[in-house]
Amino acid sequence: MRLRKVPVPRPGTTRDNGTVTEIRTPLRRRPAQRRSAERVQRMLDACAEILDEDGYDGLTTTRIAQRAEVAIGSVYQFFPDKRAVAQALALRNLELFGQRVSRQLAEGTFTNWSDTVGVIIDIYVDMHRKVPGFRVLRFGDVADINLLDSAADNNAVVADRLRKMIVDNFAVSETPELARALAISVEAADAVLKMAFRRNPDGDPEILAEAERLIHGYLAAHIEET
Amino acid sequence: MRLRKVPVPRPGTTRDNGTVTEIRTPLRRRPAQRRSAERVQRMLDACAEILDEDGYDGLTTTRIAQRAEVAIGSVYQFFPDKRAVAQALALRNLELFGQRVSRQLAEGTFTNWSDTVGVIIDIYVDMHRKVPGFRVLRFGDVADINLLDSAADNNAVVADRLRKMIVDNFAVSETPELARALAISVEAADAVLKMAFRRNPDGDPEILAEAERLIHGYLAAHIEET
DNA sequence: CCCAAACACGAATATCTCTCGGATTTTAGG
DNA sequence: CCTAAAATCCGAGAGATATTCGTGTTTGGG
Numbered sequence: 081m082r083l084r085k086v087p088v089p090r091p092g093t094t095r096d097n098g099t100v101t102e103i104r105t106p107l108r109r110r111p112a113q114r115r116s117a118e119r120v121q122r123m124l125d126a127c128a129e130i131l132d133e134d135g136y137d138g139l140t141t142t143r144i145a146q147r148a149e150v151a152i153g154s155v156y157q158f159f160p161d162k163r164a165v166a167q168a169l170a171l172r173n174l175e176l177f178g179q180r181v182s183r184q185l186a187e188g189t190f191t192n193w194s195d196t197v198g199v200i201i202d203i204y205v206d207m208h209r210k211v212p213g214f215r216v217l218r219f220g221d222v223a224d225i226n227l228l229d230s231a232a233d234n235n236a237v238v239a240d241r242l243r244k245m246i247v248d249n250f251a252v253s254e255t256p257e258l259a260r261a262l263a264i265s266v267e268a269a270d271a272v273l274k275m276a277f278r279r280n281p282d283g284d285p286e287i288l289a290e291a292e293r294l295i296h297g298y299l300a301a302h303i304e305e306t
Numbered sequence: 307m308r309l310r311k312v313p314v315p316r317p318g319t320t321r322d323n324g325t326v327t328e329i330r331t332p333l334r335r336r337p338a339q340r341r342s343a344e345r346v347q348r349m350l351d352a353c354a355e356i357l358d359e360d361g362y363d364g365l366t367t368t369r370i371a372q373r374a375e376v377a378i379g380s381v382y383q384f385f386p387d388k389r390a391v392a393q394a395l396a397l398r399n400l401e402l403f404g405q406r407v408s409r410q411l412a413e414g415t416f417t418n419w420s421d422t423v424g425v426i427i428d429i430y431v432d433m434h435r436k437v438p439g440f441r442v443l444r445f446g447d448v449a450d451i452n453l454l455d456s457a458a459d460n461n462a463v464v465a466d467r468l469r470k471m472i473v474d475n476f477a478v479s480e481t482p483e484l485a486r487a488l489a490i491s492v493e494a495a496d497a498v499l500k501m502a503f504r505r506n507p508d509g510d511p512e513i514l515a516e517a518e519r520l521i522h523g524y525l526a527a528h529i530e531e532t
Numbered sequence: 533c534c535c536a537a538a539c540a541c542g543a544a545t546a547t548c549t550c551t552c553g554g555a556t557t558t559t560a561g562g
Numbered sequence: 563c564c565t566a567a568a569a570t571c572c573g574a575g576a577g578a579t580a581t582t583c584g585t586g587t588t589t590g591g592g
Contacts, residue, residue, distance in 0.1 A: 109538090111538090111539090112537085112538060112539090112590095113539075113588085113589060113590075114589095115538095115539080116539065116540090119539090119540090140579065141579075141581080142579075150540085150541095151540060152541080152542070152580090153540065153541050153542060153582085154539075155581095156580090156581060156582075157539065160581095162579095162580070235501075260512065260513070261516070263501070264498055264501070264513065264516050267497045267498050267500075268494040268497055268498050268520060270497065271493045272490055272493050272494050272497075274493075286486065287486070287490065290486065291490070293524075293527075294524050297523055298519075298523060301519075335569090337569090338559095338568085338569065339558065341558080345570090345571095366547090366548065367548075367549060368548075368549085377572045378550085378572085379550090379551085379571065379572050383571075386550095387549080387550075388548095
């Protein structure tokens with residue numbers, strides 16, 4: 081791969097006063113016709129399957145194209161490079177995660193924020209087990225160090241969304257400290273849960289339990305009910 | 307890269323009853339002559355420099371060879387593939403980390419384990435700032451998802467060493483729970499510290515402080531003085 | 533129905549990684 | 563000091579991929 085191209089502003093990228101509001105789009109070009117939109121999804125599906133089958137090692141652009149029944153040129157029609165495909169998949173997963181969490185918080189009858197920790201972790205665990213490509217990519221996880229930066233961003237997005245949801249649903253004061261505590265929690269939880277799944281394909285139960293305890297304990301000292 | 311080769315047992319690899327005692331060697335062949343040993347170090351130095359300059363994107367085998375003033379063939383004389391070079395560098399850093407921590411624990415006059423948390427984090431932070439390649443690779447960190455597995459292993463090694471040191475130096479009961487708690491702590495701390503450095507080249511002070519609080523609080527509930 | 537924009541395609545090109553067999557240098561023995 | 567074996571070196575080039583680009587199609591608004 082040649083050295084990074086000039087950072088052309090990508091479509092959809094938006095950011096204001098330090099708070100991430102929009103998820104960055106790793107697409108070179110947003111599909112305008114339904115046909116191509118479906119194709120892009122097929123490519124992501126193919127990417128996820130390959131990732132689950134052979135890991136990042138086995139992921140090649142040719143293979144993605146073949147499995148998606150698309151010409152290699154079509155892949156590059158929408159994605160600037162290979163990493164972008166993986167990243168887009170991570171983003172799709174992130175979107176899904178956000179929706180599930182948001183739904184739970186909406187319909188769930190929680191009396192206080194602390195009950196949500198376990199629920200959110202459960203969703204993450206469930207996705208880890210069932211969503212193709214999730215175990216490998218998580219939210220733009222690691223994969224290729226290229227993805228590192230965006231992994232960070234993605235986690236920031238997760239933290240930010242959670243913050244909004246918590247503030248909306250509970251009587252918690254919205255301070256900078258809250259934002260920071262949540263960002264740290266997401267980062268730490270992601271790492272520990274990751275470990276749980278490394279040790280056991282289904283997620284080592286004891287580590288899963290510890291992850292919740294770790295976050296719960298930490299947040300208890302940082303979130304003040306008003 | 308072709309699919310992974312047959313896992314020939316590497317020199318130096320040792321493992322007993324689940325406890326990691328020896329660090330795995332990513333070398334294809336251990337240098338026997340001083341001349342080549344120095345060359346291998348040069349390659350690692352080159353790798354670290356390139357990593358710091360251009361990130362993993364800019365790391366190519368050719369470049370490593372050029373900067374180390376070595377023929378490309380010589381690189382492959384000792385390393386099975388590119389990832390192994392990065393991994394070896396991570397290992398060298400890990401070794402350095404272990405030595406520093408061990409020295410501190412030895413000469414330091416700590417009355418209880420909890421004082422060590424900050425010290426260990428300080429060492430990590432210091433290395434992050436000064437050791438070439440550390441900020442990118444940490445202990446075999448991410449880099450390439452290929453390194454992922456070993457990154458996990460490396461963190462396990464860190465956890466294991468810390469456990470021994472703590473048990474040796476303090477009146478703490480050596481239980482499986484201790485081992486698990488430490489493994490989790492290392493994983494979580496690594497992730498949060500990583501984040502601190504992503505946000506600020508020198509490590510965001512507030513996040514650094516939070517990292518210590520997170521780990522300290524967690525361990526306090528898990529380590530019982532006897 | 534028409535055409536410009538959006539797509540699809542895949543051979544060709546650009547880059548990398550990693551191999552291999554011959555040339556050199558170092559080490560061990562006498 | 564001399565020699566053979568072992569350890570290293572070398573770097574052109576084979577093998578794989580990633581990515582580009584010009585040409586031929588398809589779609590959707592007017």
